Amino acid sequence: MQSKMRLTSLDLIKIIESPENKNILKAFHARSFLKGEVLASPDGKENNVFIIREGKARIYLSSTSREFMLSILSPGDIYSTHTRATCRALENGSMYVCPVHEFKKIAAEHCEFTLTMVKVLGELLSGSFSIIDGFAFRDTELRLTLFFYEEALLSGVDQDGGRLLELTLTVGQIAQLVGASRQMVSTLLNDMYKSGLIERRSRGKFFIPDMDRLQAASQLPL
Numbered sequence: 001m002q003s004k005m006r007l008t009s010l011d012l013i014k015i016i017e018s019p020e021n022k023n024i025l026k027a028f029h030a031r032s033f034l035k036g037e038v039l040a041s042p043d044g045k046e047n048n049v050f051i052i053r054e055g056k057a058r059i060y061l062s063s064t065s066r067e068f069m070l071s072i073l074s075p076g077d078i079y080s081t082h083t084r085a086t087c088r089a090l091e092n093g094s095m096y097v098c099p100v101h102e103f104k105k106i107a108a109e110h111c112e113f114t115l116t117m118v119k120v121l122g123e124l125l126s127g128s129f130s131i132i133d134g135f136a137f138r139d140t141e142l143r144l145t146l147f148f149y150e151e152a153l154l155s156g157v158d159q160d161g162g163r164l165l166e167l168t169l170t171v172g173q174i175a176q177l178v179g180a181s182r183q184m185v186s187t188l189l190n191d192m193y194k195s196g197l198i199e200r201r202s203r204g205k206f207f208i209p210d211m212d213r214l215q216a217a218s219q220l221p222l
């Protein structure tokens with residue numbers, strides 16, 4: 001069962017190319033692509049579905065300054081031209097292209113196409129989750145670190161080359177200040193204790209051994 005599931009992507013090429021499925025192949029046209037070529041972009045006007053036959057392509061979201069990788073397509077994987085992501089060939093290769101309205105009929109008759117779509121979309125979703133996670137956690141982490149740095153600077157006292165900070169706030173109150181959940185702040189605080197950025201002395205008492213390090217950790221890397 002496991003190996004069958006794994007084979008579904010490549011099975012699509014076999015299905016398309018098998019002599020008894022001539023009617024499926026008729027709906028597609030084959031074309032080759034070069035490494036670096038854009039296979040689908042958000043401003044594309046066509047509405048096609050394509051199946052990678054040979055080579056690999058990556059799918060990513062891009063803004064003027066950054067790119068976020070979502071997934072990699074391998075032979076047998078299906079993708080479409082109507083998404084906000086860009087698809088660019090990582091290698092020379094080839095693919096089968098079919099208009100969406102034709103593909104609808106094929107997918108209704110062959111569950112392998114739908115299964116592959118679910119697999120590819122699942123990978124896309126997984127990539128999207130990672131990006132959202134990164135944004136949410138990284139953002140809160142910076143705000144929390146900055147909160148501790150500024151509090152220590154304003155109301156802390158020098159001690160043993162570092163700074164001692166007394167806070168009357170609960171974790172829940174800190175969470176409200178940085179706009180995150182109590183659980184997230186708890187997790188991030190534990191990470192900060194582990195990495196030695198902050199030491200917890202007793203209830204509400206924190207020691208910052210190295211203010212410069214805390215400041216550096218509160219800023220986005222350039």
Ligand code: HEM
Binds near residue numbers: 079084
């Ligand atoms: C039977 C074929 C298909 C039909 C009829 C179809 C239809 C649609 C429609 C109506 C939308 C909403 C578009 C909009 O918001 O303007 C959409 C979005 C989307 N489709 Fe498809 N689709 C098909 C195949 C595929 C395939 C094969 C993939 C990839 C494996 C795919 C991936 C997506 C993604 C990722 C979006 C979200 C786009 C975005 O918001 O950036 N679709 N599709």
